[in-house]
Amino acid sequence: MKNIKYSKFGIKFSSENGITRLMDDLGSANHSNDTDIVMLGGGNPAPINQLNEIFIKEITKLIDKSEIASVIGRYDSPRGNAEFIKALSIMFNKHYKWDIDESNIVITNGSQNSFFSLFNLLAGEMQDGSSRKILLPIVPEYIGYADQGLTEDIFVSIQPDIVFLDNKQYKYQINFDKLKSTIKQNNIGAICVSRPTNPTGNVITDIELKELTTIAQDNSIPLIVDNAYGQPFPDALYTNANLDWNNNIVLCMSLSKLGLPGLRTGIVIANREIAQALSRINGVLTLAPNSMGPGILTRMIQDDELLQVCSDVIKPFYKQKADNAVTIFNEVFTDFPVYMHKLEGAFFMWLWFPELKITSEQLYIELKKKNVYIIPGHNFFMGMESDWDHQNQCIRINCAKDEDVLRKGLEIILKTVT
DSSP states (O other), X not given: OOSOOOOHHHHHHHSOOHHHHHXXXXXXXXXXXXXXXXXXXXXXXXXXXXXXXXXXXXXXXXXXXXXXXXXXXSOOBTTBOHHHHHHHHXXXXXXXXXXXXXGGEEEESSHHHHHHHHHHHHSEEOTTSOEEEEEESSSSOOGGGTTOOXXXXXXXXXXXXXXXXXXXXEEEEOOHHHXXXXXXXXXXXXXXXXXXXXXXXXXXXXXHHHHHHHHHHHXXXXXXXXXXXXXXXTOOBOSOOOOOOXXXXXXXXXXXXXXXXXXXXXXXXXXXXXXXXXXXXXXXXXXXXXXXXXXXXXXXXXXXXXXHHIIIIIHHHHHHHHHHHHHHHHHHTTTSOOEEEOOOBTTEEEEXXXXXXXXXXXXXXXXXXXXXXXXXXXXXXXXXXXXXXXXXSEEEEEOOSOHHHHHXXXXXXXXXXX
């Protein structure tokens, strides 16, 4: 059939976008037999053999006890697996001294699903005909947010301050004066920040998080905190940062970076009203969330084993990867004008080439011809109105790779930009 007419929804969500291209690249490279491919562009967690063995044992236990049928052979409620949710609420109350119960938690089919529901629940076209936006207090931010809105221009963001550090490193910081003026000038439905941040590895401080919380409360809007890489799992944090929650914070987590991305399991902790709304949206969009992730992890959470695995296996693994990445960066780019964002969490290198003669998009195309996959930086600056050259001078690299692969990729990047 030719010339099919799509709705506004169809046109928006079927158009090419940054996150789809990222996943297409990742899928093509992962299923390619070309041994020369250097995949530095995806967000896939690294394979950790010890961790995989633990998960396999849990699956085997489910099979041996004939419990696997109840995991894969029936629907959970739209809120998610009740036993898993109860285990989560007990864990958070025990280890973080929160006061939550099962009504504060809802499971989704992955963080991407969580944010689609949250953004369109809290922003876009409102009942009275007005329009609300999601405020990103610091960019660059997660590429997966960019095309989530059912309406156009759902985001407004703040250009960060740049603080230069030693050893060719720097750090983005929130400009709170700009943030406060932006809230006054726009009809904001929620504030959203990731911590640690994908793509930069930035971790806003406890003081910054507290100030964001106060601003959100003062303006009677939720603060959404994307905690996909944070505590308690996978705990890919390499700086001091405390996990916080209150009735005004919507805390989003995932099993993906724990090493289970294929199971598409997101966790949202929110006040009862928002949690109930998300549960009802689940029922409409997916009937019920995935049951396999909760089936594998419930016992590990009940016995505090998952927290121990994160502390003893996952965190040290990614910390070593981060340290190796900094070392390799310094060796490869010794005499070249490039800066790396301080790697405080997650597993990405964010490189800034202030003298780049082409755009990061053109660099992406050139590197792809050489079988090196990165993500061009402009995709991460959604909601900005200003024409800031910095947006086109940055790239994101997944540094949770073998050292030889990372070094090879960085060396090819150096030759390409020289």
